[in-house]
Amino acid sequence: MSPLLYELRDxxxxxxxxxxLRVPKLDLYERRITGLAGPNGSGKSTLMRLLAFLESPAHGVVKYAGNGKADADNGVRREVTLLTQEPYLLKRSVAANVAYGMKVRGLGASLERVGHSLEMVGLDPELFMHRAWYELSGGEAQRVALAARLVLRPKVLLLDEPTASLDEVSVDRIHHAVLAAREQWGTTLVVVSHDMGWLNKVCDEIISLRSGRIQSPDNSS
Known part of the structure; x- marks a missing residue:
């Protein structure tokens, strides 16, 4: 089995x-793709914010790679990135949007990496690199937002409804990008979706939540 990456206790x-949300126990392992399923209000997005270290739990502990504290000093937040259901694009070119996270992290703005990330989500760099944010369709904007996360080559990629309202071609592109991230960089992924067919294709395991509780017998107690 892959090494343990997240440990949630009480x-x-x-x-x-x-x-x-109440999670007595949850273990997530490296290089695996875990799906989170459940109705609206079941706690999926709350759990994602905890995994992204955007919030701290009221009670209990969220350990990452054995570390019970995530902050800027230990670099954990730089290893984890979240794509929300309605991602925000900066009012600038596609290339600038994708490269922004690299600049913030002091990685420079590698056009080669930007282009590769756009290709991963099925957007031709020659056609899209210099487009403005307002020239994109909804599906294209969603894929640019994903490319902006992929360019960071994160250790953990958290996707909250990444295929919502997308056409079949865009859904397929995101499917391939998710699998490529794991194969190329060993990325661990957690994906929230109401599309059970898509989750079944992509994920190694699916965890169901209802009323803030994990329903699946595996991973919970």
Whole structure:
């Protein structure tokens, strides 16, 4: 089995004093693709924010690679990136959007990496590199947002409804990009989707949530 990457123990998240998520135990392993399924309000997006270290749990601990604390000093946040359901694009060119994360991390703006990331999501660099954000369709914008995460070659890629409202071609491109990220860089992926057919094609395992609780017998207690 792959090395253990995330360990969640007795995790509870609350908003305004109301419990929205309770996870007694959850283990996620390196190089695996895990799907999160469940109805709206089941706690999927909350769990994703915890895995991205955008929030801390009200109770319990989220360990990453054996470390119980994630902050800028230990570099954990640089290894994990989240693509939200409605990603925001900067008001600039496609190339500048994709390269932005590299600049923030001090990696420089490699046009070769930008082009490769666009190719991974099925966008021809010669046609799209210099397009402005407002010249993109909804599906193209979603794929550019994914390319902006792939260019970082993250250790963990968290995708919240990456195929929502996309056409069949875009869904297929994202499918291939997800698998390529794992094969090329060993990326671990967690994917939220209502599309069970797509999750079954892509994921090694699927965890179901309902009312803030994990329903699948595996990985929970």
């Amino acid at each position: 995790v509870v998240q609350e908003y305004g004093g109301r419990e929205v």
